[in-house]
Amino acid sequence: MERILATYRITASESESRVRAEALAAEQSVEMPVAAIGDERVRDEVVASVEAIRPHAGYFDVVLGIAPSTTGAEPSQLMNMLFGNCSLQPEVELIDVRFPAAFTARFRGPRFGVAGLREATGVHGRPLTCTALKPQGSSVEHLAHLARTFALAGLDVIKDDHGIADQADHPFAKRVPAVQRAIAEANRETGGNTLYAPTFSGGSRALAEQSRIAREHGVRLALVAPLLVGIPAFVELQEGLGIPVMAHPAFAGASRIAPPALLGTLLRLFGADAVIFPNHGGRFSYSRETCLEIARRAREPWENLRPSLPVPAGGMGVERVGEMVSGYGEDTMLLIGGGLLTAREHLAERSREFVRAVRGT
Amino acid sequence: MERILATYRITASESESRVRAEALAAEQSVEMPVAAIGDERVRDEVVASVEAIRPHAGYFDVVLGIAPSTTGAEPSQLMNMLFGNCSLQPEVELIDVRFPAAFTARFRGPRFGVAGLREATGVHGRPLTCTALKPQGSSVEHLAHLARTFALAGLDVIKDDHGIADQADHPFAKRVPAVQRAIAEANRETGGNTLYAPTFSGGSRALAEQSRIAREHGVRLALVAPLLVGIPAFVELQEGLGIPVMAHPAFAGASRIAPPALLGTLLRLFGADAVIFPNHGGRFSYSRETCLEIARRAREPWENLRPSLPVPAGGMGVERVGEMVSGYGEDTMLLIGGGLLTAREHLAERSREFVRAVRGT
Numbered sequence: 211m212e213r214i215l216a217t218y219r220i221t222a223s224e225s226e227s228r229v230r231a232e233a234l235a236a237e238q239s240v241e242m243p244v245a246a247i248g249d250e251r252v253r254d255e256v257v258a259s260v261e262a263i264r265p266h267a268g269y270f271d272v273v274l275g276i277a278p279s280t281t282g283a284e285p286s287q288l289m290n291m292l293f294g295n296c297s298l299q300p301e302v303e304l305i306d307v308r309f310p311a312a313f314t315a316r317f318r319g320p321r322f323g324v325a326g327l328r329e330a331t332g333v334h335g336r337p338l339t340c341t342a343l344k345p346q347g348s349s350v351e352h353l354a355h356l357a358r359t360f361a362l363a364g365l366d367v368i369k370d371d372h373g374i375a376d377q378a379d380h381p382f383a384k385r386v387p388a389v390q391r392a393i394a395e396a397n398r399e400t401g402g403n404t405l406y407a408p409t410f411s412g413g414s415r416a417l418a419e420q421s422r423i424a425r426e427h428g429v430r431l432a433l434v435a436p437l438l439v440g441i442p443a444f445v446e447l448q449e450g451l452g453i454p455v456m457a458h459p460a461f462a463g464a465s466r467i468a469p470p471a472l473l474g475t476l477l478r479l480f481g482a483d484a485v486i487f488p489n490h491g492g493r494f495s496y497s498r499e500t501c502l503e504i505a506r507r508a509r510e511p512w513e514n515l516r517p518s519l520p521v522p523a524g525g526m527g528v529e530r531v532g533e534m535v536s537g538y539g540e541d542t543m544l545l546i547g548g549g550l551l552t553a554r555e556h557l558a559e560r561s562r563e564f565v566r567a568v569r570g571t
Numbered sequence: 572m573e574r575i576l577a578t579y580r581i582t583a584s585e586s587e588s589r590v591r592a593e594a595l596a597a598e599q600s601v602e603m604p605v606a607a608i609g610d611e612r613v614r615d616e617v618v619a620s621v622e623a624i625r626p627h628a629g630y631f632d633v634v635l636g637i638a639p640s641t642t643g644a645e646p647s648q649l650m651n652m653l654f655g656n657c658s659l660q661p662e663v664e665l666i667d668v669r670f671p672a673a674f675t676a677r678f679r680g681p682r683f684g685v686a687g688l689r690e691a692t693g694v695h696g697r698p699l700t701c702t703a704l705k706p707q708g709s710s711v712e713h714l715a716h717l718a719r720t721f722a723l724a725g726l727d728v729i730k731d732d733h734g735i736a737d738q739a740d741h742p743f744a745k746r747v748p749a750v751q752r753a754i755a756e757a758n759r760e761t762g763g764n765t766l767y768a769p770t771f772s773g774g775s776r777a778l779a780e781q782s783r784i785a786r787e788h789g790v791r792l793a794l795v796a797p798l799l800v801g802i803p804a805f806v807e808l809q810e811g812l813g814i815p816v817m818a819h820p821a822f823a824g825a826s827r828i829a830p831p832a833l834l835g836t837l838l839r840l841f842g843a844d845a846v847i848f849p850n851h852g853g854r855f856s857y858s859r860e861t862c863l864e865i866a867r868r869a870r871e872p873w874e875n876l877r878p879s880l881p882v883p884a885g886g887m888g889v890e891r892v893g894e895m896v897s898g899y900g901e902d903t904m905l906l907i908g909g910g911l912l913t914a915r916e917h918l919a920e921r922s923r924e925f926v927r928a929v930r931g932t
Contacts, residue, residue, distance in 0.1 A: 237854065240706030241732055242909035247706055249713070256708030256740070280707055282738040286772045286799040294733060294799065294821030298855050345601030345608055346641055347617030352610070371602055372655060377643040379617070411647050413803035414775035438647040438655065440801010442774035460655030463827045493598065494659050548603035 212310035213275030215261060216292055219468075220272060221301040224265045231260045231272040234302065237295050239280055256280060271305065283316040285441040285480055293467055305468040307475060314479065314513045322454035322483040323516025324509065324541050330430055330454060331366045332403045337535055339568050340367040340521065341561070342547030343389065346374045350385045354392040356557075360550075361396035361404040363561030367543065368393065369407040369433045372458045376411060382420050387427045394428070407431040407456055414443060421451050429453065435460040441480055448481050456521065457482035469500055474507025477518070484519040484543060489534070492525030498537070505538050521545050528560065531567040544568060573671035574636030576622060577653055580829075581633060582662040585626040592621045592633040595663065598656050600641055617641060632666065644677040646802040646841055653837075654828055666829040668836060675874045681844045683815035684877025685870065685902050688844055691791055691815060692727045693764045698896055700929050701728040701882065702922070703908030704750065707735045711746045715753040717918075721911075722757035722765040724922030728904065729754065730768040730794045733819045737772060743781050751788045768792040768817055775804060782812050790814065796821040802841055809842050817882065818843035830861055835868025838879070845880040845904060850895070853886030859898070866899050882906050889921065892928040905929060 216238070220230050235258040236244050247253050259275035281288040296302045320326070328334055341360050343353045353374075360368050368389075376382040386408045393406050410420050410432050417439065424432065432451060435458040436444035448455055457477045464472055473487045485508050488494030490501045505520035520538060523545035534544055546564055553560035577599070581591055596619040597605050608614050620636035642649040657663045681687070689695055702721050704714045714735075721729045729750075737743040747769045754767050771781050771793050778800065785793065793812060796819040797805035809816055818838045825833055834848050846869050849855030851862045866881035881899060884906035895905055907925055914921035 233854070239734065240708065241703075241734055242705045243913050246909070246913040246915055248915065249706075249709060252706055252708040256706065277708075279739055280734065282736050282772075284737065284773050284777070286774075286796070286801075287736040287738070290734065290736070290772070290796065290799050290821050293824075294796065297822050297824040298820060298826070298849055300826035300856060342602075344603045345610075345613055345617065347601070347613040347638075348610060373600065373602055373641065373651065375643055375648040375651070376645065377648070378640055411643075411651070412645050413647075413807040415807070416645070416803070435647070435651065435655065438651050438801075440647075440799075440804045442777070443801045443804055446774040446776070459659060460651050461658050463654075463658040463824045465659070465661035466824045466827060488659055493594070495661060548607070552604050552607040554607055554609065 211278045211312050213259060213261070214278055214281070214310065214313060215273055215308040216276055216304060217271055217273045217306040218296065219269055219303045219305045221269045224270055227263050227265060227270045227272070231263050234272060234296060235260050235274050238274060238276060238291055241295065278310065278313045283313070285445050289441060297466060303466055303468060304471060306471050309479070311513050314515065317479050318481060319478055319515030320481055320483045320518050321448060324519045325516070326454050327483055327519050331405055333366055335540065337538070337540055337568055338366040338519070338543035339565055340369060340543050340545040341365050341550050342369050342371045342545070343374060344371040344547055344551055346371055346377070347379050350380050350388050353380060353385060354388040357389045357406065358392040358396050359558050360561055361393045361402065362400060363558055364400065364402055364565040365404055365561060367405050367407055367431060369456065370409040371547065372409065372433070372435060372460050375409050376416065382408065383423055386423055386429060390427045390429055405431045407433040410434045410447060411439060414446065417443060417447050418450070421447065424451070424453070431456065433458055436477060436480065436482070437461040445480055454483035455481065456484040456486060458486050459488070469496060470503040470507050474504040478508055478512070478515060482518050484521050486521040486523050486545060488524035489522035489526055494524050502537065505542070509541055517541070519543050523547070525549070528564045528567055531564065535568065572639045572673050574620060574622070575639055575642070575671065575674060576669040577635045577637055577665060578667040579633050579635065579657065580630055580664045580666045582630045585631055588624050588626060588631045588633070592624050595633060595657060596621050596635050599635060599637060599652055602656065639671065639674045644674070646806050650802060658827060664827055664829060665832060667832050670840070672874050675840065675876065678840050679842060680839055680876030681842055681879050682809060683844045685880045686877070687815055688880050692766055694727055696901065698899070698901055698929055699727040699880070699904035700926055701730060701904050701906040702726050702911050703730050703732045703906070704735060705732040705908060705912055707732055707738070708740050711741050711749050714741060714746060715749040718750045718767065719753040719757050720919050721922055722754045722763065723761060724919055725761070725763055725926040726765055726922060728766050728768055728792060730817065731770040732908065733770060733794070733796060733821050736770050737777065743769065744784055747784055747790060748788045751790055755789070766792045768794040771795045771808060772800060775807065778804060778808050779811070782808065792817065794819055797838060797841065797843070798822040806841055815844035816842065817845040817847060819847050820849070830857060831864040831868050835865040839869055839873070839876060843879050845882050847882040847884050847906060849885040850883035850887055855885050863898065866903070870902055878902070880904050884908070886910070889925045889928055892925065896929065
């Protein structure tokens with residue numbers, strides 16, 4: 211099989227580039243001096259190859275060819291080969307990864323993707339709208355009341371705040387039925403179709419129990435932070451769940467893996483139907499180019515993988531809707547959380563403004 | 572309950588420090604403007620508190636008091652509250668975390684720890700020795716032969732290379748029985764007690780199957796990269812496994828979470844009996860102070876938690892044994908992998924030198 215092409219940016223002088231590139235190739239495959247390997251097949255077929263070195267001012271990019279066989283076609287080992295040991299080298303950043311088609315075929319990617327999310331929400335011809343239940347520590351009753359307000363305003367998706375998990379103030383087993391019921395009632399009143407995306411967290415037993423509760427109460431969308439529960443757990447969760455999953459970037463430490471590679475490419479490979487990422491100009495420092503590249507990666511044609519829905523978020527307000535829609539286009543979900551909640555007693559009104567702004571674009 | 576004290580280093584000017592500290596406190600708890608929270612109890616008991624701000628030249632340290640209730644006393648949500656969203660802010664580093672005793676009591680920490688590893692290996696009064704089976708891509712027969720050579724030389728622990736997982740060249744189900752058998756035979760010949768630590772990887776089903784195989788074949792030590800399989804999976808694995816676990820730092824991206832906090836403190840809280848970390852002067856750029864601090868954190872008295880065994884590794888050679896033993900002391904495992912394998916036809920001799928050097932200290 212062709213190699214996986216992984217591009218690393220190394221902050222070091224150009225004179226070191228060849229030596230550093232060869233060292234990185236050994237580090238990300240056999241993790242021993244190549245000269246000490248007696249088996250010719252291992253040297254030829256297992257050791258990562260240096261495919262290209264591209265010098266820049268003060269750094270250089272190295273493209274390694276990683277043998278697909280070393281990954282076991284399994285998510286944790288793939289991440290290990292891409293960024294296991296070299297994640298500990300502060301001068302090394304993984305900036306891109308490209309897979310041969312035969313390798314991509316070993317993964318399912320998104321099970322629902324953009325089309326599945328449009329079908330579930332019934333939204334066509336415009337971006338989707340999303341907000342978050344906050345703050346953590348609120349009572350279940352308060353969260354359910356908030357959800358009702360948002361659903362009556364016509365939001366497409368209401369997700370848990372990424373900090374609302376399975377805590378004593380709002381245990382999953384109490385919160386999810388209550389919020390789902392509040393949204394279902396609002397949907398009946400308005401004829402709307404708002405979805406609730408609760409946070410799934412914890413180990414495999416907790417995730418299985420949360421899946422059971424979600425199914426029992428008719429939840430139709432899930433929110434998961436793959437880097438927090440572990441990427442293999444994220445993939446396993448999808449199998450039994452049967453509903454689309456939104457990936458949250460918490461704990462992604464994305465400044466060390468370039469955000470388009472981690473959030474756009476890898477999380478799509480691992481099955482995120484929608485990918486939340488920090489929009490430019492908000493609380494996080496991603497540039498506009500980085501954000502547009504994440505969205506491009508999430509939706510570009512890629513073998514047999516469905517596109518993921520980009521979800522720019524983080525410190526957004528209703529006044530930015532026009533600009534975001536013109537930047538990201540239609541196949542997007544706009545997520546405004548705190549920017550609605552700061553309206554306090556005008557929450558319903560601000561929520562309706564958001565909905566109108568997107569519907570009017 | 573008292574607060575969890577998390578210290579963050581923020582690269583920004585001192586004049587911004589109060590504003591940035593308050594913003595971080597909101598980010599790592601309620602993730603919305605605190606002024607917009609109507610519930611007084613949430614403002615008082617859930618929003619993270621700014622406990623201290625310490626200015627330095629060009630950066631400042633902020634100590635946040637995180638409410639234990641927000642973590643659900645569960646690993647993925649704890650990591651979320653410590654470093655979820657702010658992992659995406661390149662100017663923020665988590666440099667320390669301290670837990671109130673009542674919180675620590677919710678976790679078991681290492682089930683075996685230093686004493687359990689000494690009992691399993693039968694080694695007392697000196698550091699333990701460790702090496703790695705490499706390179707990945709070798710045949711199972713070659714790996715078993717290597718293991719036999721190391722066991723005959725008297726190594727205490729032989730671990731899989733962190734890149735050897737469950738791949739077609741050496742599937743877990745074939746490799747582990749073969750290597751364990753080779754080591755058991757060598758132990759019978761020498762009267763020795765060498766342990767094998769195979770790599771556990773993948774999702775919960777793969778981990779359960781690997782546990783079954785390991786138990787069936789009498790494996791007495793496990794190697795796991797908690798950040799690759801996911802920290803909740805690492806904790807769950809320990810429950811059914813019944814043998815000590817060594818934590819590998821792959822994918823830890825430790826330049827963003829200070830290595831002593833992640834590898835020393837957090838992985839101990841989550842149950843690592845031994846913690847592998849990159850020694851200073853090897854292929855990774857950790858300073859001597861960082862390495863000694865990781866070891867100190869792993870072993871210092873900490874409530875009811877057993878100490879973890881520090882395992883400095885990464886580009887070490889036999890010539891450094893004396894210096895490493897005087898630096899790290901007796902409750903240490905010295906891991907030399909490639910540094911033995913580069914001896915090629917003198918592998919048995921170099922391995923015996925390593926064993927003698929440690930036994931003679």
